[in-house]
Amino acid sequence: MLPKGKLPKRDKGHDNIVPEYRCLQVPVSIDHTVNTSILVVTNSSIPPVIDHTKMKKMPRQYFVWALASLFCFLPFGVAAVINSRQVRPLFQEGKYELSSAASRRAKVYSVLSTVIGLMLVATIIASLLLIDCRFYEDNATIVELHNT
Structure with a gap:
């Protein structure tokens, strides 16, 4: 697990660039009374979905x-x-x-x-x-x- 706000940009043993990650907050409804959200970490090298x-x-x-x-x-x-x-x-x-x-x-x-x-x-x-x-x-x- 990565510490909050600290995302690696380079691999320590090599000069390979580790992809950056984006955090998305996705609303989830468990039932009608409780609304919560989960944190989804996605790879930023994946292009965003175009509408x-x-x-x-x-x-x-x-x-x-x-x-x-x-x-x-x-x-x-x-x-x-x-x-x-x-x-x-x-x-x-x-x-x-x-x-x-x-x-x-x-x-x-x-x-x-x-x-x-x-x-x-x-x-x-x-x-x-x-x-x-x-x-x-x-x-x-x-x-x-x-x-x-």
Whole structure:
């Protein structure tokens, strides 16, 4: 039994660190008339239990946007669809952090796919307009030479 307030921090024979302990006071009801509490000593190296009941809403899946991004830039669109489909199963398994991370990745891949797709379309349209302008300039020069 450890003396009150004196908890070992190091093992005396070795340099190994002994885990620190926390004391929790837990109320216990033996019967309806007597309420008492017991002292529970827990190892502080065990992470505290996180109450996930506050997280009531499932993260967004971005599935529709992921499907639309398939038509913009296929590699990132596929990654967006895969991540968006992982959000619900992870949330239902209680893996809230992983579910939130999958939602963020689905959004990032959807944005990247959309931006790259729009840039490709703009590049193609600009190229076609440039080629079209040069074609008309060359034909105008030919027509002028033919008329003289």
